[in-house]
Amino acid sequence: MISVAVLGASGRMGATTVHAVDSADDLTLVAALDAGDEVAMAARAGAQVVVDFTVPSATEANVHAAIEAGLHAVVGTTGWTADALGRVDEHLKERPELGVLIAPNFALGAVLAMKLSAAAAPYFESVEIVELHHPDKVDAPSGTARHTAAGIAAARAAAGVASSPDATSQDPDGARGAVLDGVHVHAVRLRGLVAHEEILMGNPGEQFTIRTDSFDRVSFMPGVLLGIRKVAAHPGLTVGLDGYMTL
Amino acid sequence: MISVAVLGASGRMGATTVHAVDSADDLTLVAALDAGDEVAMAARAGAQVVVDFTVPSATEANVHAAIEAGLHAVVGTTGWTADALGRVDEHLKERPELGVLIAPNFALGAVLAMKLSAAAAPYFESVEIVELHHPDKVDAPSGTARHTAAGIAAARAAAGVASSPDATSQDPDGARGAVLDGVHVHAVRLRGLVAHEEILMGNPGEQFTIRTDSFDRVSFMPGVLLGIRKVAAHPGLTVGLDGYMTL
Amino acid sequence: MISVAVLGASGRMGATTVHAVDSADDLTLVAALDAGDEVAMAARAGAQVVVDFTVPSATEANVHAAIEAGLHAVVGTTGWTADALGRVDEHLKERPELGVLIAPNFALGAVLAMKLSAAAAPYFESVEIVELHHPDKVDAPSGTARHTAAGIAAARAAAGVASSPDATSQDPDGARGAVLDGVHVHAVRLRGLVAHEEILMGNPGEQFTIRTDSFDRVSFMPGVLLGIRKVAAHPGLTVGLDGYMTL
Amino acid sequence: MISVAVLGASGRMGATTVHAVDSADDLTLVAALDAGDEVAMAARAGAQVVVDFTVPSATEANVHAAIEAGLHAVVGTTGWTADALGRVDEHLKERPELGVLIAPNFALGAVLAMKLSAAAAPYFESVEIVELHHPDKVDAPSGTARHTAAGIAAARAAAGVASSPDATSQDPDGARGAVLDGVHVHAVRLRGLVAHEEILMGNPGEQFTIRTDSFDRVSFMPGVLLGIRKVAAHPGLTVGLDGYMTL
Numbered sequence: 012m013i014s015v016a017v018l019g020a021s022g023r024m025g026a027t028t029v030h031a032v033d034s035a036d037d038l039t040l041v042a043a044l045d046a047g048d049e050v051a052m053a054a055r056a057g058a059q060v061v062v063d064f065t066v067p068s069a070t071e072a073n074v075h076a077a078i079e080a081g082l083h084a085v086v087g088t089t090g091w092t093a094d095a096l097g098r099v100d101e102h103l104k105e106r107p108e109l110g111v112l113i114a115p116n117f118a119l120g121a122v123l124a125m126k127l128s129a130a131a132a133p134y135f136e137s138v139e140i141v142e143l144h145h146p147d148k149v150d151a152p153s154g155t156a157r158h159t160a161a162g163i164a165a166a167r168a169a170a171g172v173a174s175s176p177d178a179t180s181q182d183p184d185g186a187r188g189a190v191l192d193g194v195h196v197h198a199v200r201l202r203g204l205v206a207h208e209e210i211l212m213g214n215p216g217e218q219f220t221i222r223t224d225s226f227d228r229v230s231f232m233p234g235v236l237l238g239i240r241k242v243a244a245h246p247g248l249t250v251g252l253d254g255y256m257t258l
Numbered sequence: 259m260i261s262v263a264v265l266g267a268s269g270r271m272g273a274t275t276v277h278a279v280d281s282a283d284d285l286t287l288v289a290a291l292d293a294g295d296e297v298a299m300a301a302r303a304g305a306q307v308v309v310d311f312t313v314p315s316a317t318e319a320n321v322h323a324a325i326e327a328g329l330h331a332v333v334g335t336t337g338w339t340a341d342a343l344g345r346v347d348e349h350l351k352e353r354p355e356l357g358v359l360i361a362p363n364f365a366l367g368a369v370l371a372m373k374l375s376a377a378a379a380p381y382f383e384s385v386e387i388v389e390l391h392h393p394d395k396v397d398a399p400s401g402t403a404r405h406t407a408a409g410i411a412a413a414r415a416a417a418g419v420a421s422s423p424d425a426t427s428q429d430p431d432g433a434r435g436a437v438l439d440g441v442h443v444h445a446v447r448l449r450g451l452v453a454h455e456e457i458l459m460g461n462p463g464e465q466f467t468i469r470t471d472s473f474d475r476v477s478f479m480p481g482v483l484l485g486i487r488k489v490a491a492h493p494g495l496t497v498g499l500d501g502y503m504t505l
Numbered sequence: 506m507i508s509v510a511v512l513g514a515s516g517r518m519g520a521t522t523v524h525a526v527d528s529a530d531d532l533t534l535v536a537a538l539d540a541g542d543e544v545a546m547a548a549r550a551g552a553q554v555v556v557d558f559t560v561p562s563a564t565e566a567n568v569h570a571a572i573e574a575g576l577h578a579v580v581g582t583t584g585w586t587a588d589a590l591g592r593v594d595e596h597l598k599e600r601p602e603l604g605v606l607i608a609p610n611f612a613l614g615a616v617l618a619m620k621l622s623a624a625a626a627p628y629f630e631s632v633e634i635v636e637l638h639h640p641d642k643v644d645a646p647s648g649t650a651r652h653t654a655a656g657i658a659a660a661r662a663a664a665g666v667a668s669s670p671d672a673t674s675q676d677p678d679g680a681r682g683a684v685l686d687g688v689h690v691h692a693v694r695l696r697g698l699v700a701h702e703e704i705l706m707g708n709p710g711e712q713f714t715i716r717t718d719s720f721d722r723v724s725f726m727p728g729v730l731l732g733i734r735k736v737a738a739h740p741g742l743t744v745g746l747d748g749y750m751t752l
Numbered sequence: 753m754i755s756v757a758v759l760g761a762s763g764r765m766g767a768t769t770v771h772a773v774d775s776a777d778d779l780t781l782v783a784a785l786d787a788g789d790e791v792a793m794a795a796r797a798g799a800q801v802v803v804d805f806t807v808p809s810a811t812e813a814n815v816h817a818a819i820e821a822g823l824h825a826v827v828g829t830t831g832w833t834a835d836a837l838g839r840v841d842e843h844l845k846e847r848p849e850l851g852v853l854i855a856p857n858f859a860l861g862a863v864l865a866m867k868l869s870a871a872a873a874p875y876f877e878s879v880e881i882v883e884l885h886h887p888d889k890v891d892a893p894s895g896t897a898r899h900t901a902a903g904i905a906a907a908r909a910a911a912g913v914a915s916s917p918d919a920t921s922q923d924p925d926g927a928r929g930a931v932l933d934g935v936h937v938h939a940v941r942l943r944g945l946v947a948h949e950e951i952l953m954g955n956p957g958e959q960f961t962i963r964t965d966s967f968d969r970v971s972f973m974p975g976v977l978l979g980i981r982k983v984a985a986h987p988g989l990t991v992g993l994d995g996y997m998t999l
Contacts, residue, residue, distance in 0.1 A: 136449040146423040152433040176393040184436030186399040186445035197444040198433035202384040203460035213450035216968030227957030463721030474710030630943040640917040646927040670887040680893040680939035683925030691938040692927035696877040697954035707944035
């Protein structure tokens with residue numbers, strides 16, 4: 012049984028985490044804290060792991076307080092700079108037995124899609140990405156699609172694979188979409204969708220497709236629980252949930 | 259049993275038609291003609307229907323010769339102008355019992371996708387099109403996708419439906435693709451694909467998708483056979499296979 | 506502006522309808538009624554249309570009360586027998602200007618999928634259905650899939666189309682799924698899904714697919730609003746939302 | 753430049769291999785051999801690698817002859833028993849510098865689908881398989897789907913993941929399909945399809961899908977060429993193309 016404290020427990024992700032920890036047989040929620048509460052309260056409540064879904068201005072101090080208090084930390088708050096990550100890394104040298112996971116994305120499907128498409132892409136002549144989201148999204152393409160394209164491009168470059176063939180010479184309206192790191196990326200916006208990504212790969216006579224669909228913020232919970240369960244077994248700083256996944 | 263003559267029998271589409279007619283229990287191939295042969299030979303061979311897969315420079319004369327000879331005609335050759343169609347219409351007034359079908363696309367799936375997506379699109383808040391082809395195609399998007407977008411836009415306008423919502427304000431690389439008649443169209447090019455189109459529609463909490471995949475020129479044959487079987491029952495000039503389809 | 510009263514307003518579908526009517530520019534909510542309230546209250550509040558999402562034991566009396574009060578009715582409550590429908594039909598003869606819509610399914614996507622797949626299926630050699638739902642569903646296949654199979658089978662029979670080819674001679678574990686009215690139906694159960702259906706059709710070298718995804722009960726609202734807006738223009742009894750849809 | 757000899761060069765797979773080797777810039781075809789020819793001819797022609805697409809009764813002798821002649825071997829012929837594999841393994845001890853690859857499936861997409869779905873499946877609560885083939889196939893489900901289910905089941909067991917949830921209590925017609933190693937497998941048969949497999953995984957609020965489509969025997973060629981290029985770097989016996997793929 013792992014004892015868990017949640018920081019930012021009244022926010023949307025924090026509240027969802029509280030509910031998920033409560034529902035898991037192998038986890039106990041010992042503290043649900045919010046702005047104004049001190050991380051030390053988590054330690055006094057007997058927590059082994061703190062989960063941080065707070066705000067960018069608070070998260071770094073929370074992580075250092077957790078290390079001081081001898082707690083593992085699982086962090087989903089965004090806004091971490093390389094400098095801030097470096098300071099955590101440094102602090103952890105004093106407590107080499109502690110683990111800290113800082114992950115920008117806890118959706119297992121999205122993390123797997125990035126990882127597995129980078130693994131598969133060097134084996135195919137062509138690769139393109141279609142990402143699909145609700146129509147209230149202001150930016151295109153999604154950050155996930157940008158990361159996926161970058162990962163695919165790096166994997167293909169490392170394997171010495173040429174860029175995808177494309178004979179298009181007439182495209183007056185821009186139907187071929189964006190080209191990011193040499194990979195074509197298309198952004199669909201449709202009422203009723205949430206967050207989806209499809210990576211399409213092709214060889215002569217053959218297609219290979221990886222697709223991830225996220226319908227709801229509860230989709231992040233299996234990833235958060237995975238982090239809580241594995242953080243003690245991964246001492247030091249880990250950035251990205253894929254560091255805990257064996258593929 | 260319907261007796262059929264094929265013009266342009268040694269071309270790729272013609273040869274495939276010869277084979278398809280030969281394989282159909284209710285059709286008999288009575289003549290396989292080519293450049294230099296006369297349409298009158300089809301009549302002498304006992305044909306009731308001539309199928310024309312020749313070249314733009316020959317097809318109009320072939321159709322008039324078929325009408326002269328009292329034969330129904332099914333035409334897949336491209337390049338017909340409005341004037342040329344008008345001359346066939348005029349000529350058919352002398353032989354009101356004859357049917358002529360001139361169809362730019364015999365792929366049932368593509369014709370159905372256009373027809374059914376135009377029927378469904380007014381019931382959804384959002385609609386976008388993704389077309390996917392082999393990477394040797396030089397133009398984007400495909401003509402089929404352009405026609406589909408136009409049909410959808412016309413159906414939505416007739417029903418008084420607003421344009422699809424889209425909050426995109428940052429799209430530096432053009433990931434949102436082309437906008438044709440107010441419909442976003444995305445063109446994917448992938449080795450191993452042939453000709454594919456997906457029409458995506460969405461309402462709150464709901465998606466509706468129509469997809470057509472064409473892998474091979476044999477996919478045109480069910481449409482060609484449909485034309486041969488139905489042309490006698492549709493006197494006069496019909497443009498487009500959908501004129502023969504009851505939906 | 507159409508004035509609307511909702512019966513069963515505190516139930517899940519009723520509450521969602523109240524919200525949807527409130528949000529529509531061309532509709533006014535004049536009464537939100539519940540068990541114990543009388544339909545006559547809807548009339549006194551100035552309603553033109555009553556929407557019934559109550560319970561099987563109450564819905565028939567509600568519809569007759571609506572007719573008495575001179576109101577159009579849109580009914581999503583299930584449990585209607587042929588006899589009960591007959592009594593509504595009879596009653597409406599006294600008020601031929603009134604419309605009553607009784608619809609088992611207000612999901613536009615599901616209704617369209619049934620309608621359009623029945624229209625398309627006679628043009629293809631093969632057709633199969635895959636329905637996908639959450640794993641808490643107790644019956645397989647879904648009622649929607651059963652209706653879809655029946656509609657497809659009837660359309661193919663009417664067009665004289667043979668049954669789908671199938672050379673399977675070894676299937677020790679039942680992988681080929683159910684056969685309903687001659688159509689193979691497969692039921693997938695997967696955590697995270699809600700209600701989905703895919704109709705797959707095929708000819709040589711060609712595929713045609715219709716897919717509907719419903720993620721949420723809000724997906725029924727466009728259909729409910731369509732019913733409210735059109736019921737006055739369809740006097741008499743209509744069973745099924747497709748009776749109001751021009752395709 | 754790698755010098756290649758093809759055994760079984762006039763068979764369908766052999767002929768396709770001859771063409772693929774001819775078209776590859778880094779490979780030279782030095783011999784195209786058939787029944788009656790001796791493997792020693794490949795050595796005399798200067799081959800470094802022999803590719804065997806012959807028949808079950810000939811393939812084992814061919815491999816031993818290749819080892820005798822000091823050639824690497826890439827084998828796509830089926831029918832290998834454990835005993836026969838053991839004899840190759842034994843023989844290779846005399847020539848530890850030689851590599852032999854015996855692969856039942858050279859379709860990269862199918863191999864990747866098996867490998868990656870086994871890697872991903874432990875992270876999801878639910879997993880099911882849908883395989884789709886042409887309607888002339890006599891067995892259901894496909895061997896590939898059986899292997900995929902076995903690999904997924906083994907990976908989930910190793911990770912201590914429970915079986916997929918399923919509340920189905922009424923399924924009078926068998927719509928839930930086959931259950932292989934605890935994984936539901938559905939087999940679709942549709943005119944126009946060739947060989948396709950979709951692995952569906954789900955968590956609350958999230959779906960993850962891997963799909964592979966094979967349209968043509970040319971789809972095996974990237975896998976065959978991969979084998980030819982890598983066999984020299986993998987001394988000893990390797991069974992299965994995935995042994996050469998870094999994922």
